[in-house]
Amino acid sequence: MKIIGFSAGGVGRESNVDRMVKAILDKSGHDVEFVKLTELNFSGCKGCVQLCARPQVCQLADDAQPYYQKVKEADAVVIGTPVYFGDITSTAWSFIERFFGYRHVDIPIAGKPFVTVVGGAMTLGPAVEHLHKMLGAFEVNLIDTVRFESKVPPCFKCGRHKECEIGGLYMMLGDAAKELTITKEMFTRWEDDSATVDAIDAAAEKLKKI
Numbered sequence: 001m002k003i004i005g006f007s008a009g010g011v012g013r014e015s016n017v018d019r020m021v022k023a024i025l026d027k028s029g030h031d032v033e034f035v036k037l038t039e040l041n042f043s044g045c046k047g048c049v050q051l052c053a054r055p056q057v058c059q060l061a062d063d064a065q066p067y068y069q070k071v072k073e074a075d076a077v078v079i080g081t082p083v084y085f086g087d088i089t090s091t092a093w094s095f096i097e098r099f100f101g102y103r104h105v106d107i108p109i110a111g112k113p114f115v116t117v118v119g120g121a122m123t124l125g126p127a128v129e130h131l132h133k134m135l136g137a138f139e140v141n142l143i144d145t146v147r148f149e150s151k152v153p154p155c156f157k158c159g160r161h162k163e164c165e166i167g168g169l170y171m172m173l174g175d176a177a178k179e180l181t182i183t184k185e186m187f188t189r190w191e192d193d194s195a196t197v198d199a200i201d202a203a204a205e206k207l208k209k210i
Contacts, residue, residue, distance in 0.1 A: 001030040001031060001075045001076075001210065002030065002031045002032070002033070002073070002074050002075055003025060003028055003030045003031070003032045003033075003074060003075060003076045003077070003078065003207060004032070004033045004034075004035065004067070004070050004071060004074045004077055004078070005021045005022070005024065005025045005032065005033070005034050005035065005077070005078035005079070005080070006021070006034075006035045006036075006037055006067070006077070006078070006079050006080065006095065007021045007022075007034070007035070007036055007037060007038075007080040007081075007117075008037045008038060008080065008081040008082065008088075008089045008091040008092040008095070009021075009036065009038065009080065009081075009082060010038065010082065011038040011039065015082065015119070016119045016148055016150055016189065016190045017080040017081065017082050017117055017118075017119045018036060018080070019189075019190065019191070020080060020117045020119065020146060020148065020190055020196075020200060021034065021078050021079075021080040021117050022034055023200050023204070024078050024115060024117070024146070024200055024203050024204045024207065025078060026204075027200065027201065027204030027205075027208075028076075028204045028207035028208050029204075029208050030075070030076075030207065030208070030210075033070070035067060037064075037091050037092065037095055038091055040062075040063035040064050041062060041063045042060075042062040042063050042064035042065075042094065042095070043060070043062065043094060044090075044093065044094035044097045044098065045058075045060075045094075045097045045098045045100050046060055048060060049100075049104075052100070052101035052104070053104045054104075055101075056072075056101065056102055056104050056105075056106075056108050057069050057072055057101050057102065057108075058098045058099075058100075058101035059101070060098065064095060064098065068098065068099075068101060068102075071099075071109065072102065072108055072109060074112070075112075075113070075210060076112065076113040076114070076115070076143075076207055076210055077112060077113070077114050077115075077140075078114070078115045078116075078117065078207075079092065079095075079096070079114065079115075079116055079117070079131070079135075080116070080117030080118070080119070081117070081118060081119075081127070081131065082118075082119055082120055083118060083119070083120030083121075083122075083123075083124055083127045084120075086123065086126055086127065087126060087127050087130055088118075088127050088130055088131050088134075092131070093134070096131075096134045096135065097134075099134075099135075099137075099138050102138055103137065103138060107138055107139050109138055109139075109140055110138065110139035110140065111139065111140070111141050112140050112141060113140075113141045113143045113206075113207065113210055114135060114140045114141065114142050114143065115142075115143060115144045115145070115146070115203045115206070115207065116128070116131050116132065116135070116142065116144075116145045116146070117145070117146045117147075118131065118145065118146070118147050118148075119147070119148040119149075119150060119190070120149065120150065121149070121150055121151055121152050121153040121154075121168055121172070122149065122151075122153075122168065122171070122172065123149075124147050124149055128145060128147065132145070143203075143206050143207075144199075144202065144203040144206050146196065146199045146200055146203050147196075147199070148190045148193065148196045150188050150190075151172070151188055152186065152187055152188055153167065153168030153169045153171075153172065154167070154168065155167040155168055155169035155170075155177070156169070156182050156186060156187065161177055161178070161180065161182070162177075162178045162179075162180075163178070164177075164178075
């Protein structure tokens, strides 16, 4: 049994989304592979339908291309994304957009179990809905979704929150953001949130039973 997991978590670090995807994979008890999408050089769909229609898998030659065959062959898939501008990231969007290669005459990944993971500083609902809508076009079996609202905006690292009135931290706290001193304790981790830990375990258990 093989499960492949993808994370669009921030480049160059072990983000909450990265670690949630990895935890679900590790706890599933199956043979797994983890792929960090932000470390790959790839684009969205370029409409070269004449290439993908017969093999029913994306043929666009770049770093992501080999993983579309792996998704097709996997017994289950986990996909995680942070929330940027209230939605899934362009990295996650571009990767899923190329699932169009499967959608010709029939859909070879229809019914395949998928688990989705969404993390972000604030509202997650619209991103979850959009992610599910995109995957719904391929008739996959969405068996679970794990969410973690971290309350950690990018402002915690940018260094300019005391002069900013357009960032996420100001949206969350108003003028109080300008007086805030950022400490390491503010960087919340999903591992310290009992509800998210339970959700990770529940998702992994569903994969374990496949």
